[in-house]
Amino acid sequence: MIIGNGLEIKVAGEACMADPSGALWLAPLRTLIVSDLHFEKGSSLARRGVMIPPYDTLATLIRLKRVIDHYDPARVIALGDSFHDRDGAQRLSASDHERLSDLQTGREWIWITGNHDRTPPQGLAGQSRDEFRLGALLLRHEPQQGVSPGEIAGHLHPVARVVTPRGSLRRRCFVSDGARCILPAFGAYAGGLNLRDQAFAGLFPDRSPQAHVLGRDRIYSVAHEQCYAD
Amino acid sequence: MSKATTSALPARFTDWFAARGWAPRAHQLALLQHAQAGEDALLIAPTGAGKTLAGFLPSLVELSQQKSNVPEGPGLHTLYISPLKALAVDVARNLEIPAAEMKLRLRIETRTGDTSASKRQRQRRDPPQILLTTPEQLALLLASPDSLTLFSSLRRVVLDELHALVTSKRGDLLALGLAHLRTLAPAMRATGLSATVRDADELRRWLVARPEMAALVTAPPGAPADLSILDTRERLPWSGHGGGHAVREVYEQIRQAKTALVFVNTRAQAEAIFQQLWQINDDNLPIALHHGSLDAGQRRRVEEAMAQGQLRAVVCTSTLDLGIDWGAVDLVINLGAPKGASRLAQRIGRANHRLDESSRAILVPSNRFEVLECRAAIEAAREGAQDTPPARSGALDVLCQHILGMACAAPFDAQELFTEIRSAEPYADLDRAMFDAALAFVANGGYALKTYDRFAKIKRTKDGLWRVANGKIAQSYRMNVGTIVESEMLKVRLVQGRPAKPRATAPSSPAYTGPLRRGGRVLGEIEEYFLETLAPGDTFLFGGEILALQGIVEDEALVTRARSDAPKVPSYAGGKFPLSTYLAARVRRMLADPKSWVHLPEQVRDWLELQGQRSQLPRANDLLVETFPRGGRYYLVAYPFEGRLAHQTLGMLLTRRMERMGLKPQGFVASDYALAVWCLADVGTRLTKNMASLNDLFAQDMLGDDLEEWLQESALMKRTFRQCAVISGLIERRFPGKEKSGRHVTISTDLVYDVLRRHEPDHILLRAAREDAHSGLLDLARLADMLARVQGHLIHKDLERVSPLAVPILLEIGREPVYGEAQDDILAEAAAMLIQEAGA
Structure with a gap:
């Protein structure tokens, strides 16, 4: 993955850079937005006897560090569902806790609350907000139904299934119609919801959004019609 | 006595x-x-x-x-x-x-x-x-x-x-x-x-x-079987596996027999042949269809109708290789390549369950290469030669499942269980370290990072015995027992079509498919990854009829009956066995020995003779590699005869290597017999002028780093990993009461695979998946044997045009999936369409 080889998209007139890592970079504001980190999803499932590898938080942090090292943001906004459950922050291993704290050092850090983490993470720096306004942009976890110009949200974990005569691929993507933008999930174990799903239908009533699909080295913009249901 | x-x-x-x-x-x-x-x-x-x-x-x-x-x-x-x-x-x-x-x-x-x-x-x-x-x-x-x-x-x-x-x-x-x-x-x-x-x-x-x-x-063997190859009056196809050319002759055979079993190798082929037989079924013979994707109830009905002697023929896949005795079957037709001598013997045995009478079987090759294979199989059957697979060493994921099961029964002592497990032949060579890794996996996932101890599924008692942690774990074990992991399957449900068009009277409507033809019901199941290749509106054959995909809702594919004449025939997997090593060797020997061709049909003999004139015939122990230009591209065709799986793997690795040599490979296609790669660079000239070396291309070290690198991203590897994850109990097949939750909620094993591979590459589950891949979908073991065999035996023929032997594989292009480093190219292509649209 080549970090920084992003695609400039406009959301409500604001210039945003969709990064192949799945982060959104607002250069003028030196603000980096990542959504649905789902830290500690592994240990959350392990509590129920599903012992998937306990390296998801580490994997997500390593990727996040690469993005932060590249852009050196003044402000990082985690757009909700940063932890997979309420106790997630307490289950962070000491080394992951330290890694995360290092990333937070020297910059403003906003935890937007999500449906998985309605309360701010305990024992970690950063402010907790339900929403956050940045000029024409309004940042929140869950997108609101209907038209919502300037909204930057996550929650839905969009993926696009692209089918061409050469084959088919299912990848995470940004979804935007220029008025609002849904970010892909950043977390290593975060699954995906096809953007053809009903859940997206009410968000773009007037015109079809484009899928800005995360490729290996860059972002590919694909027309909505080119994306298929699962 | x-x-x-x-x-x-x-x-x-x-x-x-x-x-x-x-x-x-x-x-x-x-x-x-x-x-x-x-x-x-x-x-x-x-x-x-x-x-x-x-x-x-x-x-x-x-x-x-x-x-x-x-x-x-x-x-x-x-x-x-x-x-x-x-x-x-x-x-x-x-x-x-x-x-x-x-x-x-x-x-x-x-x-x-x-x-x-x-x-x-x-x-x-x-x-x-x-x-x-x-x-x-x-x-x-x-x-x-x-x-x-x-x-x-x-x-x-x-x-x-x-x-x-x-x-x-x-x-x-x-x-x-x-x-x-x-x-x-x-x-x-x-x-x-x-x-x-x-x-x-x-x-x-x-x-x-x-x-x-x-x-x-x-026991003494039964009467020798009465075996023959269908002597077709039709022109033998160069390639393809449909067998459509012989449908009329197969139908004649069914008419003359009391009850016939028509074996084919894939479900897709079963669908196609069933359809074609009904198109010419002027006598309305009760002919039924049986394969693993059909609804279980439907299959039972066919089996019962068969047991009661109500059917004249069943078109089936390996689902009927084994099964209850049907006394009435007096003819077995094997359509397509037999793939293995023992498999054929098993199928032949399905006819005439009486020792003193010969079973009668007719082999129907669907292309020219398959004629050679059928010939080899018949000779093998006459000699009683067998090619059942060699004994396997026990799978690690199954071991993990068993350990949990033992803990559910009663607390166990690790050493005693280890000794007991080693008494089982497949696990006789299991070492203690691997057993301990499996035990640790069952307990807490067995990760180097010990964070899951407190959630352990099995725990040690005070006297050092391992017992299951709680009743929920035991219940979960019971829900997930077994080693048969279906691919992610989607139910195929028939819904009312778009009302616009009048309901078809279905002229080809078969008489014996009564249970199939009601509305709103589930027709069976189909692999999700097959449906992934379809777009809504695409048509495919299923359950003997042509269906159009309307959409996918949760775990169901909604379909309507389509009136299309040319369905996009599914290549949904299952039952596609690779050619056995034994038969492959026999076919190679036959090719190398023109004297043995007397038993072959004239069309095939002519074809082989022409190959001898235009290029050369592959000798038994050599690997023939031909190169030739065609339509602005440069082809390299190799004839290893090692089966489709090994050839696909070879193709993946070979194209990587050719890419590095600057040969600009664009894609490849693999069959059971051959592999064809096409390039933008003139590979033939480079090889003849020693600018590239065949020895380097086929060097054994491709199974080293190249393989590892490819495996990382390989979809086959991910599929294999998923099976191991389910069998070992890492993830559950189904959560009680949670079947309805959307698919995005369940954890994707692809994501788990990516994380585990990076952070603990030696984990037992990755070992299990790698071992499976070696013998399974990648057939690495066979590829390795082949590469070793052909070292120093590579024969290069640079030709001006395509050779007779290469025609069949070239014809597969467009029919079989073409492999290559697609991935992001697909995205680039889709993105280009958007740009075109914007520019227009």
Whole structure:
């Protein structure tokens, strides 16, 4: 993955850079937005006897560090569902806790609350907000139904299934119609919801959004019609 | 027959045989003698040799001599395991007859997935003397806390169709269960029933604990089969596997036979042939369809109609390779390549279950290469040569599942369990470190990072025994037992079509598909990854009709009947076996020896002779590589004859290497016989001018770094990993009550694979997946053997145009999926379309 080889998209007139890592970079504001980190999803499932590898938080942090090292943001906004459950922050291993704290050092850090983490993470720096306004942009976890110009949200974990005569691929993507933008999930174990799903239908009533699909080295913009249901 | 041998049989039995006008067969008595001597035994017998009765005779004799009024109930005496539940039910039914006629007072019961919960409970409390069941049910019984009381009275285990069971992970699970049965019931003896195999000693070892070997009883072979290759009047196709050219001739054969089984290799082909037969079925012969994707109820109905003699033919896949005896079948048609000598023998045996009469089988090659393969298979069958797969070493994911099952039954001592597991043949070489890794995996995932200890599924008691942590874990084990992991399947549900068009009267509408043709119902299941290649509106053949995909809602693919004449025929996987190594070697020898061509049809002979003139014929121990330009591209075609899977893997690795050499490969296509790669650079000239070396291209070291690098991203590897994750119990097949949750909620094993590969590449589950890939979807073992064999035997022919032998593989382009480093190219292509649109 080549970090920084992003695609400039406009959301409500604001210039945003969709990064192949799945982060959104607002250069003028030196603000980096990542959504649905789902830290500690592994240990959350392990509590129920599903012992998937306990390296998801580490994997997500390593990727996040690469993005932060590249852009050196003044402000990082985690757009909700940063932890997979309420106790997630307490289950962070000491080394992951330290890694995360290092990333937070020297910059403003906003935890937007999500449906998985309605309360701010305990024992970690950063402010907790339900929403956050940045000029024409309004940042929140869950997108609101209907038209919502300037909204930057996550929650839905969009993926696009692209089918061409050469084959088919299912990848995470940004979804935007220029008025609002849904970010892909950043977390290593975060699954995906096809953007053809009903859940997206009410968000773009007037015109079809484009899928800005995360490729290996860059972002590919694909027309909505080119994306298929699962 | 000597007195000594018949005297083993009590009067009640000799009378019964006599009353039926039969005499006990020598192998039946031999098996009885081994049982009475307290020995385990393997019986190898052809179909129709009274194998089942032979297997049960010792039990019936012993039970007939037992005192009948034991106060606490007689207990379980004999356990019969079959790979198919239908077979277990059928055998139980057949066993009732002699038991009743000899007035043996015993209870014979089956236990399958269909058995009611109350009956299962009663069976554990008050077991029958003879219980017929499947490997999965055995695992469940062994994992129950009352397994010791249930099995301590067990005297005999009869394993049916053992040759088919031992080749899979199911066999591994069964071997572990058998080892545990030996611990629970030391007096128990095992009897294996098998068709002829390549190496009987492997099965003899499998049946017992090391270093023992079960006794061997071999029944005399049946009458030699009447085998022929369909001498088609039609032109033999160059390529393809449809067999459509011969449908009319196949139909004629069906008309002349009483009942025919028409075997094909893939479900897609079954669909296509079924459709084509009905298009010409002027006599309205009852011809049915049977394959693994069809709804289970539908399959049962076909089987029952067959048993009652209502059908004239069934078009089927390997789902009917094994199964209950249908006396009426007098003809087997094998359409397409037989793929293996033993597989063909098994299929031939499905016709005419009487020893003294020949089974009749007709092989119908669907292309020219398949003629060679059919010829080789017939020669092998006449010689009685076998090519059943070699004994496997036990899978690690199955081991993990078994360990959890053992903990569910009773607390165990690790050393004792280790010893017991090593007594099972597939795990005889398991070392303690790997066992400990499996144990750790079951307990807490076995990760180097020990963060899950507090959630452990099995825990050590004060006296050092391992026990299951809680009842929920045991319940989860029961829900997930077994080794058969279906691909992610979607139900195919027929819905009302768009009302715009009038309802078709379906001129090709078959008479015997009554149950298929109702609205709103589930037709069967289909692999999700097949549907991923379809867009809504695309048509495909399924259940004998042409359907159009309307959309996918949760776990259902909604379809309507389509009126398209040319469906996009599904290539949905399943039942596509690669050519066996043995047959491949025979085909190579045949190609190299023109004298052997006299038995081949003229069309094929001409084709081979032309190849000899234009290029050359591959010699038995060489690898012929041809290069030629065609349509602005440069082709490289190799003829390893190692089967499609190995060729696909070779193609992946070869194109990487060619890419690095600057040959600009654009894609490749693989068949069972050959591999074709096309490039933008003139590969032929580069090779002849020594600017590139064939030896480098086919060097064995491609199985090193190149392979590792490719595996990282390989979809095949991810699929393999998913199977291991399910079997090992890492993720659950289904959560009770949670089936309805959207698919995005469940954890994707692809994501788990990516994370684990980066952070703990030596984890036991990755080892398990790699081992599977080597023998499974990537067929690495075979590729490695081939690369070793051809070192120093590479023959390059630079040609001006395509050779006769290369025509079939080139024709596959467009029919078979083309491989290459697609991935992001797909995105680039889709993005380009958007740009075009914007520019227009």
